Amino acid sequence: MEKLLEVNNVSKSYGDYTALNNVSLEVQKGSIFGLLGPNGAGKTTLIRIINQITMPDSGSVILDGEPLQPNHIQYIGYLPEERGLYKSMKVGEQALYLAQLKGLSEKQAKERLKYWFDRLDIRDWWNKKIQELSKGMAQKIQFVVTVSHQPKLLIFDEPFSGFDPINANLIKDEILQLRNDGATVIFSTHRMESVEEMCDHIALINKSNKILDGKLIDIKRAYKSNTFEIGLLTQNPDAVSATLRDKFEISPASFKSINNELQYRVKIPETISSNDLVSYLTSVGQLTHFVEVIPSSSDIFIETIQKNR
Amino acid sequence: MNHLSLILKREYLTKVKNKSFIIMTFLSPLLIVAIFALVAYLSSLNNNTVRQISILDESGLFANEFESTPQMQYKIIQNTPLSKAKEEAEKSEVYGLLYIPKTKGIDEFSNTITFYSEDSPSLSVMKDINNVLETKANNLKLREQGIDSETIKNLHININANQETFQGMETSKLGSGLKLIFGGAAGYLLFMFIIIYGNMIMRSVIEEKTSRVIEVIISSVKPRALLLGKIFGTTLAGITQFLVWVILIGILSTIVTSLFGIDPASVSPQQQALEQGVDGGAQEVIRQVLMEINNLPILNLIIMFILFFVGGYLLYASLYASIGAAVDSETDTQQFMMPILMPLILAVYVGFFTVIDNPHGTVSQVFSYIPFTSPVVMLMRIPFGVPLWQQILSVVILFLSFGATVWFAAKIYRVGILMYGKKPTYKEIFKWLKY
Known part of the structure; x- marks a missing residue:
């Protein structure tokens, strides 16, 4: 796959404080890239560098094969975490102004905005002032402004904050649709469920350093611990429990079930295959549940950060 | 359109369309003109008041020197003692009473003349009165020395030096x-x-x-x-x-x-x-x-x-x-x-x-x-x-x-x-x- 964005060894410090330390990333065209990290890790600094708001002290950023340059701003749509619009300006005028700043002509801007206002069913807001709208409504306008110039690269910093679940879903679908239409998306978030649902690729930044980077599937594979969740109906649960405890690392599990069965999480050593566990379990009772435990993004996030402390 | 002109346009339009800006733009001149008109009106009111001043001239030398104007009316009192004149002046609400005592010599006038009034008199009134008194006293003094005031006037030459720069500009x-x-x-x-x-x-x-x-x-x-x-x-x-x-x-x-x-x-x-x-x-x-x-x-x-x-x-x-x-x-x-x-x-x-x-x-x-x-x-x-x-x-x-x-x-x-x-x-x- 082709790369849309390359960040090469970028460092940035403010006085004595290092915000980014030698960070490199690659974002594939047409993917959704999750930029994760705790508060203050340096995500926003990196995003601001990609947006040319701040300049890196060293390192380079390549967009679509060219080093970052001023006219690239029209290819990037940016929804900052700290968002806001001119309070006393009318929605339509404001959206037109911001779209034109991104390089659209007035006519183009009008067409595109009309399309989006129709699509999100917010035509009636055109002549209202931002201060008359609710926070969620203003967020929608801001989303439209971010995508109206059809950027190749979309950068969303916490895009779902401030939305109710219905609107969050609506925006999520719009983002997926934009990706399907060919845009590349960078996502900065703490909300792990949206990472799980949407991202193909993630990078984890902690204390100015990148500590994890890769395809979500690969990372999950790397982080799986050969742990299985089992459910077993058996005559003598105490004896089975004792044997399992002897042979493997087990911990209690709880999943919904209609049976009153033995429930455990069993971690098996690399030397033993899952088939061995299954054949043992079937020999002592009726197996009702057998699932490999896949680490969630949230688990990976917490585990990696703690490892790097 | 480039960025600068877009930003300029927005800044200009939002400022100009702002309600308080519009109100200020049209109200301020109204206020300024209103204030000036008020001041002009008030000061013309002030000028129209007529001030009455009583003069008790025991020396008899000055009374005729004061000429009444529309704003200043002089009333000459005769044959009244000072205490009674003061009483009357206070009662009849005149602006003030000028008392000129009888003196032995002209020099003594310099610190014996008194102006009585309800409050401190206005500076311009005092200046006018002092001017009249001074001119008369000076003329009297000159006559005492045998010099005619007309002669002095004719002898006086007004000099007004012309100013000109080296380039010849006046x-x-x-x-x-x-x-x-x-x-x-x-x-x-x-x-x-x-x-x-x-x-x-x-x-x-x-x-x-x-x-x-x-x-x-x-x-x-x-x-x-x-x-x-x-x-x-x-x-x-x-x-x-x-x-x-x-x-x-x-x-x-x-x-x-x-x-x-x-x-x-x-x-x-x-x-x-x-x-x-x-x-x-x-x-x-x-x-x-x-x-x-x-x-x-x-x-x-x-x-x-x-x-x-x-x-x-x-x-x-x-x-x-x-x-x-x-x-x-x-x-x-x-x-x-x-x-x-x-x-x-x-x-x-x-x-x-x-x-x-x-x-x-x-x-x-x-x-x-x-x-x-x-x-x-x-x-x-x-x-x-x-x-x-x-x-x-x-x-x-x-x-x-x-x-x-x-x-x-x-x-x-x-x-x-x-x-x-x-x-x-x-x-x-x-x-x-x-x-």
């Missing part, structure tokens, strides 16, 4: 006053303009910061373009407002004067009378004023006014913008305002005291080169005739400093606009310059 005292008015008005206008519209720019920067729209904008345009767009947009709005004011005040004052028949010249008839006495006729004064205006370097003044006005304003405006960027709210701006206002106030003081005293002295010269004071000080000096090279040098310094200030302000701006939460110190702002 000057006069009146001209100096006029130059002062021109220079002072220009300097003061600039001072007001900087304060009003500098603040407006600062507020507009703070507004973008507090509404958090700034990060979206700054991801589309360069901070410098935003800064310049803001300054120019607000300046244009300011010029629009100023023009409306000038036109409205012109129209309104014409209407008011013709409607109420208030003649601005009638406000100070005494002063006018005085000038007439000196120069021999109001027409002569007008002729001299016109001549002096003609003599002023008008073209030079206009060109330099525009250059210094624009340069000085832009210099301060970029400083105001960087203050706006450095703080979170208007209440935090105070500590940073001081260093901006100080040189501005200094310039006005230097202008009004030093330049008036000696337009080409060392202090005036030095301050007319320092970019933070030069717009005001130089504008005040130019009517007195400043060599062209000095003017050009000062303008060049001013515009170079404007370039430097914009660079400096853009640095603070690009860091400051993304800083939230805490009020920066001077030390931190200095650090931002290095980022």
Whole structure:
């Protein structure tokens, strides 16, 4: 796959404080890239560098094969975490102004905005002032402004904050649709469920350093611990429990079930295959549940950060 | 359309369409004209009151010297003791009682005459009375010495030295006053303009910061373009407002004067009378004023006014913008305002005291080169005739400093606009310059 964005060894410090330390990333065209990290890790600094708001002290950023340059701003749509619009300006005028700043002509801007206002069913807001709208409504306008110039690269910093679940879903679908239409998306978030649902690729930044980077599937594979969740109906649960405890690392599990069965999480050593566990379990009772435990993004996030402390 | 003109257009339109801006634009001239009309009306009321003054002249020498005017009615009392005259004066609500005792010699009048009144009498009344008394006493004294006052009058020669520059240009005292008015008005206008519209720019920067729209904008345009767009947009709005004011005040004052028949010249008839006495006729004064205006370097003044006005304003405006960027709210701006206002106030003081005293002295010269004071000080000096090279040098310094200030302000701006939460110190702002 082709790369849309390359960040090469970028460092940035403010006085004595290092915000980014030698960070490199690659974002594939047409993917959704999750930029994760705790508060203050340096995500926003990196995003601001990609947006040319701040300049890196060293390192380079390549967009679509060219080093970052001023006219690239029209290819990037940016929804900052700290968002806001001119309070006393009318929605339509404001959206037109911001779209034109991104390089659209007035006519183009009008067409595109009309399309989006129709699509999100917010035509009636055109002549209202931002201060008359609710926070969620203003967020929608801001989303439209971010995508109206059809950027190749979309950068969303916490895009779902401030939305109710219905609107969050609506925006999520719009983002997926934009990706399907060919845009590349960078996502900065703490909300792990949206990472799980949407991202193909993630990078984890902690204390100015990148500590994890890769395809979500690969990372999950790397982080799986050969742990299985089992459910077993058996005559003598105490004896089975004792044997399992002897042979493997087990911990209690709880999943919904209609049976009153033995429930455990069993971690098996690399030397033993899952088939061995299954054949043992079937020999002592009726197996009702057998699932490999896949680490969630949230688990990976917490585990990696703690490892790097 | 490029970014700068887009930003400029938006800044201008939002300012001009703003309700309070529109109200201020149309209400201020109304208020100003209303206040002037009120003052003119009140002072004409004041002039119309008739003051009655009783005179008890025991010496019999002065009573006939006082001539009643519409504003001053003199009543001569005779054959009444002082105590009774005072009582009557108090009862009959006259303005005051002038008591001239009988004395042995003329010299004694200097400290024996008394004016009794309810409150302290007005200065102009006392001046008039003293004048009459003094003239008469002097004449009496002269006659005592055997000299006729008419002879003295004929002997007296009025000297009025003609003033002329080496280039052969006629000057006069009146001209100096006029130059002062021109220079002072220009300097003061600039001072007001900087304060009003500098603040407006600062507020507009703070507004973008507090509404958090700034990060979206700054991801589309360069901070410098935003800064310049803001300054120019607000300046244009300011010029629009100023023009409306000038036109409205012109129209309104014409209407008011013709409607109420208030003649601005009638406000100070005494002063006018005085000038007439000196120069021999109001027409002569007008002729001299016109001549002096003609003599002023008008073209030079206009060109330099525009250059210094624009340069000085832009210099301060970029400083105001960087203050706006450095703080979170208007209440935090105070500590940073001081260093901006100080040189501005200094310039006005230097202008009004030093330049008036000696337009080409060392202090005036030095301050007319320092970019933070030069717009005001130089504008005040130019009517007195400043060599062209000095003017050009000062303008060049001013515009170079404007370039430097914009660079400096853009640095603070690009860091400051993304800083939230805490009020920066001077030390931190200095650090931002290095980022």
